[in-house]
Structures are given as C-alpha cells and as structure tokens.
Amino acid sequence: MVSVTRDGKHPTALDLLDEPRPEQLQIAGRLDIDATGLLLITDDGQWNHRVTSPRSQCLKTYRVMVAEPLDACIIGKFASGLWLAGEKRRCLPATLELIDNTEALLTISEGKYHQVKRMFASLGNSVIRLHRLRVGSIELDSTLEPGEYRALTKTEIASVNTLD
Numbered sequence: 001m002v003s004v005t006r007d008g009k010h011p012t013a014l015d016l017l018d019e020p021r022p023e024q025l026q027i028a029g030r031l032d033i034d035a036t037g038l039l040l041i042t043d044d045g046q047w048n049h050r051v052t053s054p055r056s057q058c059l060k061t062y063r064v065m066v067a068e069p070l071d072a073c074i075i076g077k078f079a080s081g082l083w084l085a086g087e088k089r090r091c092l093p094a095t096l097e098l099i100d101n102t103e104a105l106l107t108i109s110e111g112k113y114h115q116v117k118r119m120f121a122s123l124g125n126s127v128i129r130l131h132r133l134r135v136g137s138i139e140l141d142s143t144l145e146p147g148e149y150r151a152l153t154k155t156e157i158a159s160v161n162t163l164d
Contacts, residue, residue: 001037003030013039016147028052029060029111029135037062037132038140041149050160051135054092054110058136058160061107066120067127069101074123078106086119091119105133136160 002010005026014022021043028040028051042048049055059156074096082092095107106116117127133140137159141150 002033003027013041015043015125016085017149031132032130035130035132036136036138036146037130038138039132040107040135040138040152047157047160052111059107059109059110059134060111060132061105061134062116063099063103063129063131063133064116064120064127065103067102067126068124070098070104072098077123078119078123082119082122084112084115084122087112091115094119102128 003013006012013027014025017025019025022046023038025041026043026045026048028042028048031037031039042051051058063152075098078094078096081093083090091112092109094109095105097105099105106119108115108119115131116130120127138152139158142148
C-alpha cells in the first residue's frame with residue numbers, strides 16, 4: 001500500500017476504505033511505502049494543514065529499528081537538529097529515546113521527504129523498520145489490525161484544532 005490518493009503502480013491506503021465520497025479524502029502526513037503505523041485521513045483541508053505544517057509543531061512519534069547499534073551520544077545530535085543532504089536548513093530539534101541498541105523512539109515536528117531515514121543515514125545508519133505510533137495526541141489504536149481503520153473521536157479531532 002502507498003499513502004497517496006492515487007498511484008498507477010500500487011494500491012493506495014484509500015483503496016482500503018469503504019467510505020462515501022472517497023475522492024474528497026486526503027491523507028494527512030504520508031508514510032513511506034515500507035513504513036507502517038498510524039495514517040490519518042480526512043476530508044478537511046484546514047485540519048490536514050494543521051497536522052502537516054511545521055508551524056503547528058504537531059509532533060509525530062515513530063518506533064525505528066536500525067541496522068547498526070545506536071550510541072547514546074546521538075541523542076544530542078537529534079536534539080540539536082541534523083543537517084540532511086540537499087537541505088538548506090537543518091532539521092528542527094527532535095527527541096530520540098533509545099529502547100535498545102538497535103531500536104528507538106523518535107519524535108519529530110516536521111515531515112520532510114523520507115526525513116526519518118535521512119536523519120539516521122546522516123549519522124551513517126540505515127532504517128530497517130519504521131512504524132508511526134502517534135501524531136499529536138492521537139495514538140495508533142492497538143486494537144486495529146493492519147489495514148483496519150476507525151473514525152477519530154471528537155476529542156482527537158479537537159486536539160489537532162488546538163495546535164495553532
């Protein structure tokens with residue numbers, strides 16, 4: 001699955017939905033084709049913008065598994081903001097919490113192209129598995145199987161509306 005509205009090569013996340021007016025739906029913060037986890041879909045463009053705009057500081061938390069062992073010294077590098085190849089500005093500060101020597105929780109507030117993978121690559125490591133756990137205060141529902149979905153609660157929707 002890819003997290004775009006239309007794709008000529010792959011089925012999309014929207015193909016999984018049994019909802020009226022699927023052509024009006026948009027994905028709020030895409031996932032890479034090999035990433036898993038929380039995907040938000042909306043028909044509200046302003047709400048989508050609040051989720052995805054770096055100005056809103058909507059935090060996204062990922063569980064990351066990497067190929068090479070992690071050293072605690074990189075926590076400060078993420079907190080300072082990493083430089084990514086081809087970018088004019090360094091990434092906004094991120095929070096890295098080590099789980100073990102190859103897994104970590106990473107929280108970022110922006111969503112540059114392949115940002116998480118590029119952040120680890122800038123430190124000589126590669127991401128093996130990437131799973132989004134949270135967007136803002138909206139957490140992935142642990143009762144859902146991959147490909148299943150549910151409507152957000154009014155509280156979850158409102159939590160994004162207060163990000164401005």
